[in-house]
Amino acid sequence: MNITRRAWLGGVLSALWARSSSAATPELPVSRQAKLISKLASYDRNFRSRAGQVALTLVVYRDEDVDSERTAQLMLSELGHRSNVGGLPHAEEREVFRGSEWLAGRVLEGGIAIVYLCPGLEAAMDAIADALSGKDVMTIGSRAGFADGRSVVSFDLVSGKPKLIVHLPQAKRQNVKFSARFLRLAEVIR
Amino acid sequence: MTPRRPGSVSRGNAQRLASPALVGLLLFALAGHAAAQDDDVEALLDEPIVETATMGSESANAAPATSTTITSDQLRRYGIRSLDEALDFLSLGMTTSQPLHSVEVGARGVALTIDYGNHVLLLIDGHRMNEPWNGTAYFERGAAIPFELIDRVEVVLGPGSVLYGSQAMLGVVHVVTKRAKDYRGVHLILEGGFTPPSDRDQSLRGFGSDGYFADGGGDVRVGAGYGREFRLFDEQAEAVVQLEYYRHSGPVFAFHAQDYGEDSVTGQPKSFGPRARPGVWGGRAEDSYYTQIPAAYARLYVGDWTVSARGAIYKRATPYLDGIVQDTGNFDDPENHEMDRWLNLDVSRRFALNVRSSVEAKVYADLYDYRWFNRTDAAEDCVEGQLLGCDRLLVGKTRVLGAELQGTHDWDVARTNSTLAGIDARARHVDSVTTLQDHASPSRASVGAFDEDNLASAVYLQHTSRLVESLSLNAGVRGDLDPRFGLAVSPRAAVVWAPWQDAALKGIYSQAFRAPSAYERGYSDPNSDLPNPDLEAETVRSVEATFEQRFGYHRIFFGAFRSWWSDMVTLESLEQPDIDVAIAAGQLEPGTDEAYQYQNLSRIDNWGMNAAYDGALLANALRFGVTLTSAFTRQENDGEAPLLPTVGPQVFGNAHASYALGNELPTFALALQYQGRRLVDEFYEGEFSKRPVVDPAWRLKGTMSGELPGVETLDYRVGATYSFARYSPYAIGANVYGSDGPADLAPVPRLTVFAGLHYQFEP
Numbered sequence: 001m002n003i004t005r006r007a008w009l010g011g012v013l014s015a016l017w018a019r020s021s022s023a024a025t026p027e028l029p030v031s032r033q034a035k036l037i038s039k040l041a042s043y044d045r046n047f048r049s050r051a052g053q054v055a056l057t058l059v060v061y062r063d064e065d066v067d068s069e070r071t072a073q074l075m076l077s078e079l080g081h082r083s084n085v086g087g088l089p090h091a092e093e094r095e096v097f098r099g100s101e102w103l104a105g106r107v108l109e110g111g112i113a114i115v116y117l118c119p120g121l122e123a124a125m126d127a128i129a130d131a132l133s134g135k136d137v138m139t140i141g142s143r144a145g146f147a148d149g150r151s152v153v154s155f156d157l158v159s160g161k162p163k164l165i166v167h168l169p170q171a172k173r174q175n176v177k178f179s180a181r182f183l184r185l186a187e188v189i190r
Numbered sequence: 191m192t193p194r195r196p197g198s199v200s201r202g203n204a205q206r207l208a209s210p211a212l213v214g215l216l217l218f219a220l221a222g223h224a225a226a227q228d229d230d231v232e233a234l235l236d237e238p239i240v241e242t243a244t245m246g247s248e249s250a251n252a253a254p255a256t257s258t259t260i261t262s263d264q265l266r267r268y269g270i271r272s273l274d275e276a277l278d279f280l281s282l283g284m285t286t287s288q289p290l291h292s293v294e295v296g297a298r299g300v301a302l303t304i305d306y307g308n309h310v311l312l313l314i315d316g317h318r319m320n321e322p323w324n325g326t327a328y329f330e331r332g333a334a335i336p337f338e339l340i341d342r343v344e345v346v347l348g349p350g351s352v353l354y355g356s357q358a359m360l361g362v363v364h365v366v367t368k369r370a371k372d373y374r375g376v377h378l379i380l381e382g383g384f385t386p387p388s389d390r391d392q393s394l395r396g397f398g399s400d401g402y403f404a405d406g407g408g409d410v411r412v413g414a415g416y417g418r419e420f421r422l423f424d425e426q427a428e429a430v431v432q433l434e435y436y437r438h439s440g441p442v443f444a445f446h447a448q449d450y451g452e453d454s455v456t457g458q459p460k461s462f463g464p465r466a467r468p469g470v471w472g473g474r475a476e477d478s479y480y481t482q483i484p485a486a487y488a489r490l491y492v493g494d495w496t497v498s499a500r501g502a503i504y505k506r507a508t509p510y511l512d513g514i515v516q517d518t519g520n521f522d523d524p525e526n527h528e529m530d531r532w533l534n535l536d537v538s539r540r541f542a543l544n545v546r547s548s549v550e551a552k553v554y555a556d557l558y559d560y561r562w563f564n565r566t567d568a569a570e571d572c573v574e575g576q577l578l579g580c581d582r583l584l585v586g587k588t589r590v591l592g593a594e595l596q597g598t599h600d601w602d603v604a605r606t607n608s609t610l611a612g613i614d615a616r617a618r619h620v621d622s623v624t625t626l627q628d629h630a631s632p633s634r635a636s637v638g639a640f641d642e643d644n645l646a647s648a649v650y651l652q653h654t655s656r657l658v659e660s661l662s663l664n665a666g667v668r669g670d671l672d673p674r675f676g677l678a679v680s681p682r683a684a685v686v687w688a689p690w691q692d693a694a695l696k697g698i699y700s701q702a703f704r705a706p707s708a709y710e711r712g713y714s715d716p717n718s719d720l721p722n723p724d725l726e727a728e729t730v731r732s733v734e735a736t737f738e739q740r741f742g743y744h745r746i747f748f749g750a751f752r753s754w755w756s757d758m759v760t761l762e763s764l765e766q767p768d769i770d771v772a773i774a775a776g777q778l779e780p781g782t783d784e785a786y787q788y789q790n791l792s793r794i795d796n797w798g799m800n801a802a803y804d805g806a807l808l809a810n811a812l813r814f815g816v817t818l819t820s821a822f823t824r825q826e827n828d829g830e831a832p833l834l835p836t837v838g839p840q841v842f843g844n845a846h847a848s849y850a851l852g853n854e855l856p857t858f859a860l861a862l863q864y865q866g867r868r869l870v871d872e873f874y875e876g877e878f879s880k881r882p883v884v885d886p887a888w889r890l891k892g893t894m895s896g897e898l899p900g901v902e903t904l905d906y907r908v909g910a911t912y913s914f915a916r917y918s919p920y921a922i923g924a925n926v927y928g929s930d931g932p933a934d935l936a937p938v939p940r941l942t943v944f945a946g947l948h949y950q951f952e953p
Binding site: 011012013024028029031032035036039040043066067069070073074076077078080081122144145156157158159160161162163164182184185 | 230231232234235236237238239240247248249259261262263341342344366371372426542543544545546551552553593594595603604605659809
């Protein structure tokens with residue numbers, strides 16, 4: 001019995017001290033985020049002109065971050081279940097984040113309506129916001145921490161209820177124009 | 191015509207209540223179905239995310255359980271000041287009864303009196319609070335949770351042992367605290383209340399009448415907290431900490447004088463201390479109703495790590511004798527009290543193994559003790575030879591050190607199949623003793639001493655499968671191995687079907703158990719109580735079917751349930767032959783003619799329905815909700831006829847509405863609680879001139895809250911709680927088990943007015 005107890009305690013302690021990459025999961029489940037993305041895009045008056053025929057979402061995650069990659073995979077899967085995004089047929093791509101300038105370049109190549117940022121990229125969000133200022137794209141952060149870095153939209157969970165955070169100045173810089181009705185549903189950073 | 195048994199309620203009553211509710215809700219469902227065709231963001235933002243039912247975040251309508259989420263905003267808006275108020279005014283299917291000490295929680299028509307919260311599992315951030323000495327968890331102020339720190343309260347109805355083990359029979363109440371992002375800066379809290387005195391018949395005294403303020407009760411709560419996000423060891427970190435002190439005293443109660451008669455030992459009129467006439471219990475209780483609770487809670491997150499610590503003391507006094515905790519004691523003696531002390535620590539780490547698997551490891555520790563101090567000047571309340579009475583001190587202590595390892599695995603990228611598995615082991619030490627200090631000499635007697643050291647362990651497994659977008663299955667099982675009773679297996683199976691948008695139909699089968707407490711197994715007194723080390727675990731099986739429809743901010747819910755409870759532990763009065771055997775075995779003193787023992791004797795059969803409707807109008811400024819529970823419950827001891835249970839109402843519910851004027855203007859809120867007719871705890875055992883019941887009870891709470899104009903970071907709330915009922919279903923006094931007249935019942939404080947301030951700033 002003592003051996004069993006020691007083995008059990010050793011197992012737990014090993015798990016506590018095991019090496020791993022930093023973990024951070026979205027506060028709001030990805031499935032709910034996907035549903036919200038499919039709806040909220042239609043509240044952006046410039047969405048259809050930006051997206052064209054197909055609403056393309058680029059899901060960006062941090063390299064060597066298992067939670068970030070996991071969120072990316074899940075978002076692709078969940079968006080795949082949506083019949084439309086902002087009322088349009090849609091497609092999704094997933095890429096490792098290679099820097100804010102690289103991301104700005106990807107957006108400039110055209111066709112990307114939404115950039116979805118997975119956990120682990122919060123620290124880069126300021127640079128991303130600078131790089132995307134003046135570009136025509138909606139950035140959506142998977143965690144509340146993205147709001148501090150000026151993601152146009154960020155998801156949070158407060159008291160068990162989903163919450164949208166909209167960074168209005170950055171939205172203007174990225175040509176995102178939400179309706180007043182939508183803004184009433186969100187916490188707005190002015 | 192067959193005469194009705196005392197306390198019986200006909201099936202027809204329950205059906206009459208259930209039928210119109212069912213029809214109404216079906217109509218709402220159809221309306222909801224139509225409205226739900228136009229899916230909108232509001233619905234997605236309003237549907238709660240819950241985590242208690244499966245230990246993972248998911249939509250409430252997808253969870254394999256019936257649950258209510260009470261938000262921090264609701265707690266503030268509706269002037270909620272304790273967990274039991276939150277359950278009473280805002281939850282579905284749970285209700286409490288307040289005997290002026292530990293509230294008793296009932297759910298879906300089942301309430302087990304004198305259980306000290308034993309049949310509801312209380313979690314704080316996933317840490318179980320029911321301690322192993324007597325399974326106690328508190329739901330009134332004694333929960334000792336700094337209130338502004340609460341992010342939400344998830345109330346899961348029905349058996350929940352599949353993931354949580356013992357105690358989750360009536361349900362699970364999970365208090366989740368705020369993260370630093372939602373509690374930034376320094377927080378200072380000051381809140382106070384006043385409870386006016388009542389006359390002997392429990393009618394409110396006229397305002398300003400003689401002694402109005404001196405006889406009234408007062409309470410005050412002060413708190414200070416801090417929340418901050420920062421970087422530590424090159425990791426994202428955050429800390430939240432809160433200290434709180436709550437104190438309450440009064441009001442003065444005027445109890446009817448109860449003639450008790452002679453002390454069976456001395457033959458003289460029984461003494462109830464210096465504040466009562468010899469042989470008579472009652473009068474003005476001025477100093478024996480108070481509560482003091484210092485509490486602290488802290489949580490630190492660094493990268494994958496989480497460390498939580500909680501410390502609290504809960505000291506309180508009850509102003510009367512009763513059949514629950516205080517069946518002896520001097521009248522209005524402020525020294526007579528109960529006190530609980532806790533120190534809880536939790537260290538956990540969660541990390542991903544790969545894109546489909548993650549692990550959480552946790553180590554936890556609890557220190558807890560309970561003290562019951564009781565002073566009596568009556569010889570018959572003490573052991574032989576203590577003719578001038580004694581000071582009785584019951585102490586129970588526990589130490590727990592546990593470790594839990596949990597893993598989750600998604601079998602595919604889309605998480606259509608996910609498995610959660612865990613193993614939990616805890617080493618426990620429990621000891622307990624009662625000492626009786628003689629008033630006349632330094633001699634001291636000890637009774638009921640016991641201790642135990644053991645290791646309890648459990649394994650659990652849960653699999654969730656989303657067969658198609660609209661249909662998911664959840665199946666799980668937990669095995670608990672406990673040297674107290676052996677093995678308990680707790681399965682759950684649930685199917686959740688979304689027949690159309692924003693609707694959910696659920697079918698759930700679940701089982702739960704409660705391990706017999708160390709106290710129930712081990713307590714003994716050679717004059718009155720036998721231990722019972724052979725007690726089995728109590729078990730409950732439940733089936734339920736629910737329907738829920740959301741349309742925008744509106745939600746309707748209807749559920750039907752049936753549950754079977756067996757091996758329920760009751761304190762049984764022993765027959766003389768059993769007493770004689772115990773005397774022969776040396777367990778009881780020779781000459782003992784009355785003795786008790788906890789035994790697995792009782793069964794409960796229970797069925798009924800829950801219904802709820804909540805919604806919002808006027809751009810979400812007006813929010814409202816209503817819940818109703820109607821049940822049919824029968825409790826049956828071996829060889830006896832089934833009886834309606836005491837204390838717990840068979841029909842109860844609540845309604846609430848709030849309106850936010852907007853900008854800097856206040857929010858007004860009204861909440862109403864209803865409990866149907868209830869049998870008094872001594873309805874069957876007590877020998878009174880009339881079997882005691884309490885009439886249906888209504889309680890109303892009105893609150894105004896908002897930001898103080900001109901000071902954005904200073905919130906206020908003022909309000910009042912008014913009870914239309916004068917008494918709660920507990921017999922009190924020296925004649926708690928019978929008298930020539932009617933039973934005296936526990937008084938309910940009729941009115942409490944309160945006001946509070948919450949100041950927040952970031953240095």
